[in-house]
Amino acid sequence: MEFGSRQVKSLPPYLFSIFHEKKKKLKQQGIDVIDLGIGAPDLPAPSFIIDRLTVEAANPDNHKYAPYGGCEEFKQAVASFYKKHYDVDLDPETEVLALIGSKEGIAHLIRAVIDPGDGVLIPDPGYPVYQSAVHLAYGTALPYPLDRQNGYVPDYQLLVEEDVEKAKLMILNYPGNPTGATVEMETFEKAVAFAKQHKLCVAHDAAYDLVTFSGYKAPSILQIPGSKETAVEFGSLSKSFNMTGWRIGYAVGNKELIQALAVMKSNTDTSQFLPIQKAGAAALNSDFSTVKENNRIYEKRMDRMLTGLSEMDIHADRPRGTFFIWAPVPKGYTSQGYVEKVLDEAGVILTPGTAFGKKGEGYFRISLSVPEERLQEAVNRMKIMKAGEHSNGP
Numbered sequence: 001m002e003f004g005s006r007q008v009k010s011l012p013p014y015l016f017s018i019f020h021e022k023k024k025k026l027k028q029q030g031i032d033v034i035d036l037g038i039g040a041p042d043l044p045a046p047s048f049i050i051d052r053l054t055v056e057a058a059n060p061d062n063h064k065y066a067p068y069g070g071c072e073e074f075k076q077a078v079a080s081f082y083k084k085h086y087d088v089d090l091d092p093e094t095e096v097l098a099l100i101g102s103k104e105g106i107a108h109l110i111r112a113v114i115d116p117g118d119g120v121l122i123p124d125p126g127y128p129v130y131q132s133a134v135h136l137a138y139g140t141a142l143p144y145p146l147d148r149q150n151g152y153v154p155d156y157q158l159l160v161e162e163d164v165e166k167a168k169l170m171i172l173n174y175p176g177n178p179t180g181a182t183v184e185m186e187t188f189e190k191a192v193a194f195a196k197q198h199k200l201c202v203a204h205d206a207a208y209d210l211v212t213f214s215g216y217k218a219p220s221i222l223q224i225p226g227s228k229e230t231a232v233e234f235g236s237l238s239k240s241f242n243m244t245g246w247r248i249g250y251a252v253g254n255k256e257l258i259q260a261l262a263v264m265k266s267n268t269d270t271s272q273f274l275p276i277q278k279a280g281a282a283a284l285n286s287d288f289s290t291v292k293e294n295n296r297i298y299e300k301r302m303d304r305m306l307t308g309l310s311e312m313d314i315h316a317d318r319p320r321g322t323f324f325i326w327a328p329v330p331k332g333y334t335s336q337g338y339v340e341k342v343l344d345e346a347g348v349i350l351t352p353g354t355a356f357g358k359k360g361e362g363y364f365r366i367s368l369s370v371p372e373e374r375l376q377e378a379v380n381r382m383k384i385m386k387a388g389e390h391s392n393g394p
């Protein structure tokens with residue numbers, strides 16, 4: 001590429017677009033590829049949300065620019081959700097901001113709070129956007145390791161003092177992508193205390209807040225007393241309401257951070273289409289029965305996949321949140337080597353753990369976003385793969 005800034009040119013290619021290319025090629029060869037690599041729900045958005053969108057889209061009043069920070073109805077719905085679900089009080093005017101999906105919110109927050117060279121503590125393994133957004137903001141990504149043996153929570157003892165001094169922001173993500181890790185309040189308590197001690201801010205990415213199982217309820221970082229002095233939380237309707245393409249999410253918490261993000265955004269975008277915000281409000285004001293139904297579907301898929309994996313002698317933890325299974329690769333393989341073998345010999349796309357950071361080595365991620373029969377088919381194909389070294393494919 002001749003044009004493009006240094007930062008853009010030095011960004012590694014987005015992993016999922018590489019897979020997309022490979023999948024297209026295999027499909028052209030007539031191979032029935034099962035894609036367990038995509039981190040998005042396959043289920044449709046609930047009809048009551050679509051109905052609200054349709055009604056609002058027909059009203060010309062909704063065709064104008066929306067207010068910068070989001071419309072009142074949406075911000076109020078976010079605040080009501082926090083009150084009802086977490087018993088957290090939020091001022092819709094100053095502590096809530098509508099987003100065009102949480103991905104842009106996270107990227108813009110990073111740009112809004114760091115100066116060139118500043119550090120951002122990001123989870124490793126973690127959602128790849130954190131690293132690239134820090135890079136594009138001329139910041140320094142400071143990956144902190146998450147390990148299976150301590151439940152994928154930050155170990156502050158392991159952080160280098162120099163990094164901590166450099167850091168202006170710490171990002172957390174629970175239920176976590178890719179690990180499926182879930183936490184109790186104590187993890188957030190420690191993060192808030194750490195942030196206050198070292199004068200940094202915390203952003204908690206709660207994209208999977210409602211995608212939970214087995215009676216587990218994911219806490220909000222804003223439930224920690226005093227957290228609003230340092231923390232913001234990102235929420236999204238993408239995963240819980242199967243609305244990835246709709247692009248609607250929110251940021252809540254610390255007023256100054258919300259204001260900084262609002263300034264960044266009002267100079268970049270002009271909020272989401274009003275009918276989508278209003279449909280999003282309907283989702284947040286609902287009884288969440290559709291979310292529970294989704295979760296039941298994921299849980300059944302999860303059981304089927306975990307059973308299949310254990311029959312292959314792959315022992316993954318059963319997650320209490322997200323629709324991902326984070327599994328160790330069989331002995332003798334690297335993440336990349338195993339994932340390539342499975343694609344070549346079984347026509348199944350998995351995501352190598354290394355796509356999420358160095359600490360992802362030794363793992364692969366399975367997304368449960370295909371129907372049960374397809375998951376079973378994937379298991380059946382993986383079971384009959386040749387044992388041993390990576391072959392050169394079909």
Ligand SMILES: *Cc1c(COP(=O)(O)O)cnc(C)c1O
Nearest residue numbers: 101102103127177207236238249
């Ligand atoms: C999917 C995902 C997001 C982005 O969600 P949008 O609201 O659709 O932008 C953010 N964080 C994590 C960890 C995700 O997996």
